[in-house]
Amino acid sequence: MGSEDTDLGVRSAHQRTLEPGETVFEEGDSGDRFYVIQAGEVELSRMGESGQRVVARLGAGDFFGELGVVLGKPFTARAVAVSRTRVLELDRETLEAMCLAQPAIAIRMIRVLVSRLIEAERRLAALGVDDLLRSVVRGLVRNAEPDPKHGNRIPTTLSALAEESGLSMLETHRALHQLFDRKVIRLVEDCLYAPDLDAISATLDAPN
DSSP, X not given: OOHHHHTTTOSSOEEEEEOTTOEEEOTTSOOOOEXXXXXXXXXXXXXXXXXXXXXEEEETTOEEOHHHHHHOOOOSSEEEEXXXXXXXXXXXXXXXXHHHXXXXXXXXXXXXXXXXXXXXXXXXXXXXXXXXXXXXXHHHHHHOEEETTTEEEEOOOHHHHHHHHTOOHHHHHHHHHHHHHTTSOEEETTEEEOSOHHHHHTTOSSOO
16 A cells, blocks of 8 residues: 555544654554554564564555454554654544545555465464464463363453464464364353363473
């Protein structure tokens, strides 16, 4: 998305200038804005077991925050300006109006999102299953609560588990399916249950 496109039909949006090190939003903040970088650079990072981990660096023409503004979900990463940066901050109504006025904007967004998905798939292919399982298993065990009927109840969500594990939601989803396939966790009425926590830990090659 170029800056010439983002100027069209902007009614309730405004430009925002960020100084180096200034935070755009924190991980977990309400995701009700979409950002297009007009100049400068923004770093996205997530908190994991080993601390803050950089997941992307974006420059002029790139956008971020799309998951929040489209689905109404909290931001899954922290966004910080690397250099003096100018962004265009759009709410859902403005973004939708722009896409309707110029379908080419929506097409460009789709192309970028598809390329990000392909890159995520490549990253998954490069990671061993055990690398994903290790972080997810630790998160599951930490959140487990005794349940008289199912053994252990694990009150968490995919996004929360991804944040805690320092993984993307796609990586976390893949790891969970490995555990489902091995029948060490179950999904009952939108909640995870584990009959035996030792059985979950036994799926790892390395000790927890």
